Amino acid sequence: MNSIVKRVLGIASAVFLSSISFGYSGGSGTTDAPYQIADADDLLELAADTGNYDKYFILTADIDLAGYSFTTAVIAPNTDDNSTVFTGTFNGNYHVISSLTIDTQGQNQGYLGLFGNIQSSTIKRLGLKNVSVTCGDESAYVGTLAGLNQGTIDQCYAKGAIHGGVSPQNLGGFVGASAGTVTNCHADVDVYAGASAQILGGFAGTAYGVLSNCYASGFVDSRASAGGFGGIIHPWFSLLLNCYFLSPGDGGGPNNGIGTLLSDSQMRQQSSFVGWDFQGSAADGEEEVWQMNGGYPVLAWQVPVGMRQLVVLSRYWQATGCISGQPCVIADWYDDNVIDTKDLALLVQSWLEPAIQTDYPKTEDNFETGDFTKLPWVQGGNAGWTIVSCSNVYDGLYSAKSGAIGHSQSSTLELTAAVSGKSEIVFAVKVSSESGFDKLDFYIDGSIRLMGLSGEYGWNEMRFSGFSDGVHTFKWSYSKDSSGIGGSDCAWIDNVRILRLEE
Numbered sequence: 001m002n003s004i005v006k007r008v009l010g011i012a013s014a015v016f017l018s019s020i021s022f023g024y025s026g027g028s029g030t031t032d033a034p035y036q037i038a039d040a041d042d043l044l045e046l047a048a049d050t051g052n053y054d055k056y057f058i059l060t061a062d063i064d065l066a067g068y069s070f071t072t073a074v075i076a077p078n079t080d081d082n083s084t085v086f087t088g089t090f091n092g093n094y095h096v097i098s099s100l101t102i103d104t105q106g107q108n109q110g111y112l113g114l115f116g117n118i119q120s121s122t123i124k125r126l127g128l129k130n131v132s133v134t135c136g137d138e139s140a141y142v143g144t145l146a147g148l149n150q151g152t153i154d155q156c157y158a159k160g161a162i163h164g165g166v167s168p169q170n171l172g173g174f175v176g177a178s179a180g181t182v183t184n185c186h187a188d189v190d191v192y193a194g195a196s197a198q199i200l201g202g203f204a205g206t207a208y209g210v211l212s213n214c215y216a217s218g219f220v221d222s223r224a225s226a227g228g229f230g231g232i233i234h235p236w237f238s239l240l241l242n243c244y245f246l247s248p249g250d251g252g253g254p255n256n257g258i259g260t261l262l263s264d265s266q267m268r269q270q271s272s273f274v275g276w277d278f279q280g281s282a283a284d285g286e287e288e289v290w291q292m293n294g295g296y297p298v299l300a301w302q303v304p305v306g307m308r309q310l311v312v313l314s315r316y317w318q319a320t321g322c323i324s325g326q327p328c329v330i331a332d333w334y335d336d337n338v339i340d341t342k343d344l345a346l347l348v349q350s351w352l353e354p355a356i357q358t359d360y361p362k363t364e365d366n367f368e369t370g371d372f373t374k375l376p377w378v379q380g381g382n383a384g385w386t387i388v389s390c391s392n393v394y395d396g397l398y399s400a401k402s403g404a405i406g407h408s409q410s411s412t413l414e415l416t417a418a419v420s421g422k423s424e425i426v427f428a429v430k431v432s433s434e435s436g437f438d439k440l441d442f443y444i445d446g447s448i449r450l451m452g453l454s455g456e457y458g459w460n461e462m463r464f465s466g467f468s469d470g471v472h473t474f475k476w477s478y479s480k481d482s483s484g485i486g487g488s489d490c491a492w493i494d495n496v497r498i499l500r501l502e503e
Contacts, residue, residue, distance in 0.1 A: 024036050024037060024038075024042050024045060024046075025037070025038035025039070025042055025060065026038075026060075027056075027057075027058070029052055029055030029056055029057075030055075030056060031056050031089070031422065031468070032422060032465065032466045032467070032468055033466060034055070034056035034057050034058040034089070034091065035052070035055060035056065035057045035058070036057075036058055036060045037057055037058065037059045037060065037063070038059075038060045038061050039061065039063060040063055040064075040065060040068065043063060043065075043074065043097075046075060047074050047075050050076075050084060052088070053075075053076060053084075053085070053086045053087060053088055054087045054088045055088045055089075056088060056089045056091075057088060057089065057090045057091065058090075058091040058093050059090075059091065059092045059093045059095040059097075059126065060093065060095070061095060062095050062096045062097070062098070063095070063096075063097045063098070064098050064099055065097065065098065065099045065100050065101070066098070066099040068101065069101045069102075069103055070100075070101065070102045070103075071102070071103065071104050071105060071107070071109060072102070072104075072109055072112070072116065073102070073111055073112050073113050073114065073115060073116030073117075073147060074100070074102075074114050074115070075114060075115045075116065076111075076115050076116040076117050076118065077109075077111065077116045078109060078110050078111035078112075078116050078117070078141075078147070084116070084117065085117045085118065085119040085150075086115055086116075086117065086118045086119070086121050087118075087119050087120050087121050087151075088121055089121060089122045089123075089124075090115075090121070090122070090123045090124075090126070091122075091124055091125060091126075092123070092124060092125040092126025092127065092156065093125055094125050094301045094354035094355060095125075095126070095127070096126075096127035096128070096129055097114065097126070097127070097128055097129075098128070098129040098130050099129075099130045099131075100114060100128060100130075100131045100132070100144075100160075101131075101132045102132070102133045102134065102135075103132075103133075103134040104134065104135050104136050104139065106136055106137075106165075107136050108135075108136035108137065108138040108139050108165075109135065109136060109139055110135075110139050110140040110141050110142070110147065111140075111141045111142075111147035111148055111176070112133055112135055112139065112141070112142045112143070112147050112176070113133070113142070113143040113144055113145055113146045113147045113175070113176070114128065114131075114144070114145055114146065115145065115146040115147070116146070116147045116148070117141075117146070117147060117148045117150070118146050118148070118149055118150060118151045118153075118180075119150040119151055120150065120151055121151035121152070122151060122152045122153075122154070123145065123146070123151065123152070123153045123154075123156060124152075124153070124154045124155055124156065125154075125155050125156065125301060126145075126156045127156065127157050127158075127302065128144055128145060128156075128157070128158040128159065128160065129158075129159050129160070130159065130160055131144045131158060131159065131160030131161070131189070132160055132161055132163075133160070133161075133162045133163070134162075134163045135162075135163070135164055135165060135168055135171075136165050136168070137165030137166040137167055137168065137194070138165065138166075138167055138168060138169075139164065139165065139168045140168060140169045140170050140176070141169075141170045141176035141177055141205070142162060142164065142168060142170065142171045142172070142176045142205075143162075143171075143172045143173070143174055143175040143176040143204075143205075144158040144160055144162065144173065144174060144187070144189055145158055145174055145175055146175045146176070147175070147176045147177075148175070148176060148177050148178075148179070149175045149177070149178040149179065149180045149182065149209075150179045150180045150209075151180045151181075152180055152181045152182075152183075153175075153178075153180070153181070153182045153183070153185060154182075154183050154184055154185070155183075155184045155185065155289065155299055155301065156185045157185060157186045157187065157188075157298075157299060157302070158173065158174050158187045158188070158189055159187075159188045159189065160189050160190075161189060161190040161191075161192070161218075162189060162190070162191045162192065162193075163192050163193075164191075164192060164193030164194060164197050164200075165193070165194055165197075166194035166195070166196050166197070167194060167196035167197055167198070168193055168194075168197050169197070169198045169199050169205070170199045170205035170206050170231070171191050171193055171197065171199070171200045171201070171205050171231075172187075172191070172200075172201045172202075172203055172204040172205040172206075172230070172231070173187040173188075173189030173190075173191050173201065173202045173203055173204075173216055173218050173220075174187035174189065174203045174204060174214075174216070175203075175204050175205075176204070176205045176206075177204060177205050177206035177207075177208075178204045178206070178207060178208065178209050178211060179208055179209045180209050180210075181209060181210040181211075182204075182209075182210070182211045182212075182214060183210075183211075183212050183213055183214070184212075184213045184214070184289050184290070184299065185203075185214045186214060186215050186216070186217070186296075186297070186298075186299070187202065187203050187214075187215075187216045187217070187218060188216075188217045188218050189202070189216075189218040190218045190219040190220075191218060191219070191220045191221060191253070192219075192221050193221050193223055195223070196223075196224075197221070197223045197224070197226075198223065198224040198225050198231070199224075199225045199226075199231035199232055200220055200221060200223055200225070200226040200227075200231045200253075201216070201220065201226070201227050201228075201229055201230040201231040201253070201258070202216030202217070202218045202219075202220045202227070202228045202229055202230075202245050202246075202252065202253040203215070203216035203229045203230060203243070203245070203259075204229070204230045204231070205230070205231045205232075206230070206231060206232055206233075206234070207229070207230030207231070207232070207233045207234075207238060207240060207258060208233060208234030208238040209238065209239075210238075210239045210241075211230075211238075211239070211240050211241070211243055212239070212240075212241040212242055212243065213241070213242050213243070213273075213275065213276050213277075213289075213290075214229075214243045214244075215229075215243065215244040215245060215246075215259075215262075215267075215273075215296070215297070216228060216229050216244075216245045216246070216252070216253070216259075217245070217246040217251075217252060217267065217296055218246075218252070218253070219251055219252065219253065220252070220253025220254060222248075222254045225256070226253065226254050226256065227245070227253055227254055227255070227256035227257075227258045227259070228245030228246060228247070228248065228252045228253030228254060228255060228256075228259065228261065229243055229244070229245035229253070229258050229259030230256075230258040230259060231256075231258075232258075233258050240258065240259065241275070242273065242274055242275040242276060243259045243260065244259055244260045244261075244262050244267075244272070244273065245259045245260070245261060245262070246261075246262065246263075246264065246267060247261050247262065247263050247264070249263070250263055250264040250267075251264075267295075267296045267297075268292075268295060268296065270292050270297070273290070273297060276289070276290050276297070277289045277290060278290045278291065278292065278297075279291045279300045279308060279312075279330075280308065280311075280312055280330070281327075281330070282325075282326065282327045282328075282329055282330045283327070286324065286329050286330055288300050288330060291303050291308070300355070301354040301355050302354075304351075304352040304353065304354065305347070305350045305351055305352060305353050305354070305355065305356055306351065306352065309331075309347055309356060310347065312330060312331050313331050313339065313343060313344065313347055315331070316328035316330075316331045316339045317339055317340075318338075318339060318340060319331075319338070319339045320337065320338050320339075321337060322337045322338060322339060323337055331343055333346045333347065333356050333357075333358050334346060334358075335358065346358070363375065363417045363419075363497070363498040364495075364496065364497040364498070365377075365496050366395060366396050366398075366494060366495045366496070367387055367396075367398040367399055367400055367494065368396045368397060368398055369398075370387055370389075370397075370398055371387055372385075372387065372400075375415055375417070375496075376415065376416065376417075377413060377414070377415055378413070378414040378415070378416070379403075379412070379413060379414075380411075380412035380413070380414060381403070381405070381409065381410040381411045381412040381477065381479075382403070382405050382406070382409035382410060382411065383402075383403025383404055383405045383409070383411045384403050384411065384413075385400050385401060385402055385403055385411060385413045385476075386400070386401050386403065387399070387400060387401075388400075388401045388492070392430060392492050393494060394428035394430070394459045394492075394494035394495055395428070395494060395495050396494075396495075398494075399428075399492045399493065399494035400413065400492065400493050400494065401490055401491070401492050402440075402476075402478035402490045402491045402492070403478075404489075404490075405478070405479075405480060406480070407480050407481065407482050407483055408480065408481065408482050409479070409480055410477050410478065410479035410480070411477070411478045411479075412475055412476065412477040412478075413475070413476045413477075413493075414473060414474065414475045414476075415473070415474045415475075415496070416471060416472070416473045416474075417471070417472060417474070417498055418470070418471050419467060419468065419469060419470060419471070419472055419498060420469060420500065421468065421469065421500045422465075422468050422500070423465065423467060423468065423498055423499060423500050424463050424464060424465035424498075424499050425444070425463070425464050425465075425474055425496070425497070425498050425499075426461060426462070426463050426495075426496075426497045426498075426499060427461070427462055427493050427494070427495060427496040427497070428459055428460065428461050428462075428493065428494045428495045429453065429457070429459070429460060429461075429462055429491065429492065429493050429494075430457060430458060430459045430460075430491065430492040430493075431453050431454060431455065431456075431457040431478075431490075431491045431492075432456055432457075432486075432487030432488035432489070432490060432491075433454045433455060433478075433480075433486055433487050433488075433489055433490070433491070434454065434455075434480075434481075434484045434485055434486030434487070434489070435454050435455030435456075435486060436452075436454055436455070437454065437480070437481040437484055437486075438454060438478075438479070438480040438481060438484070438485070438486065438489060439451075439452040439453055439454040439478070439479060440452075440453040440454070440476065440477070440478050440491040441453075441476075441477045441479070442462070442464070442474070442475070442476055442477075443473075443474070443475040443477070444464060444466075444467060444472060444473070444474055445467070445472055445473055446473070449464045450462060450464070453491070455486075455487075456487055459494075461495075476491070476493055478490060478491040
């Protein structure tokens with residue numbers, strides 16, 4: 001099956017699905033449960049699902065588009081009145097879309113890229129590799145990530161090539177034109193065009209709005225209004241801050257004064273990138289966005305978590321007072337102001353992942369006070385929970401144990417807490433009971449989230465999300481049926497934490 005037919009069938013399939021429902025690989029399109037894009041089929045669904053262009057999406061795996069060829073932008077392509085825009089949120093989630101091919105077959109299609117036109121939207125943590133865009137003689141607004149950006153793009157990159165026709169305009173290695181905000185992005189995209197082409201840039205054709213901490217390292221044809229970073233810049237509505245491009249003598253684009261020119265050797269030196277937040281130093285910022293990896297800077301998430309982070313952890317091991325502004329804060333992944341085994345556990349858990357999963361324990365109780373005084377716990381049911389110190393402990397010296405109850409009775413423990421931001425609750429649980437009959441249930445705001453945990457269930461951590469700003473009530477209930485007994489006839493919980501999820 002040739003690529004054009006595959007493309008047509010893919011769109012036809014997506015259109016057919018739109019008449020029923022768009023299930024994707026999960027999610028409901030909200031900020032707490034974004035639609036999950038797991039493969040090329042999901043991406044094609046998103047392409048056709050224009051009615052949900054204002055929703056939330058998350059990439060859950062790398063996607064290879066080899067074998068597909070598009071004649072327009074994949075998402076929010078140009079229409080006659082240019083009314084199709086993407087206004088939602090697309091979280092790349094540290095994943096890569098590779099082998100995107102767009103070829104207009106000589107037609108003057110404009111607004112080309114993975115996204116044609118994005119407006120009031122957010123695109124973040126996404127990589128594009130081996131992108132090829134070929135446009136018509138008079139195409140305009142052509143990029144790899146987006147033809148026109150009127151939203152926010154953060155921590156993304158692109159690699160590939162753009163081939164323009166005789167006289168296209170606004171060709172950029174990353175975006176054709178940017179009227180929004182682009183931060184912490186880089187493009188290694190070669191931009192070629194005919195003799196009458198205008199406004200070419202290694203990063204953006206027209207660079208206006210805000211562009212900060214970005215660089216371009218691709219070749220750019222010397223044409224009218226061409227530059228290694230941007231083709232033209234709006235004189236009144238632009239903020240270009242700490243942006244760089246590779247010198248033409250080293251394979252980059254022409255120097256038209258937009259952005260700062262760096263030679264190949266300078267591109268390989270961290271000190272060349274003024275104001276950037278590099279991994280391993282809190283002096284330039286604590287987000288650890290960039291990393292030197294034996295060549296030009298890359299986003300820290302492009303390099304798997306490994307020895308670099310272990311070295312940082314070792315440097316600040318057992319440091320205290322790790323608050324904002326202190327050097328050790330960059331190793332405080334558990335965010336409790338101390339560098340200890342909790343940070344080490346997060347490093348081990350995240351080993352070879354794109355980024356360290358960071359915990360923010362704004363509300364927590366591991367019951368190490370030996371009682372229920374740390375948080376506003378409320379006992380209920382026929383018998384209250386107790387604090388125990390024995391082998392039935394997940395971490396530390398103490399855990400909470402359900403009360404001693406009879407048949408058809410229950411023992412409950414509740415916690416009501418104010419939550420700020422998108423969060424999850426994490427706790428360790430153990431059960432020893434009559435299998436299938438005496439059980440532990442867990443509720444959030446009255447809705448059951450964990451049902452019927454029974455039998456001999458050893459210590460495991462549970463995680464539940466789907467709640468955001470506001471006051472929420474969490475309840476653990478151990479209950480018995482009308483007869484029978486098994487095991488220790490109880491449940492335990494330990495290490496309860498409400499964590500803010502990293503956006």
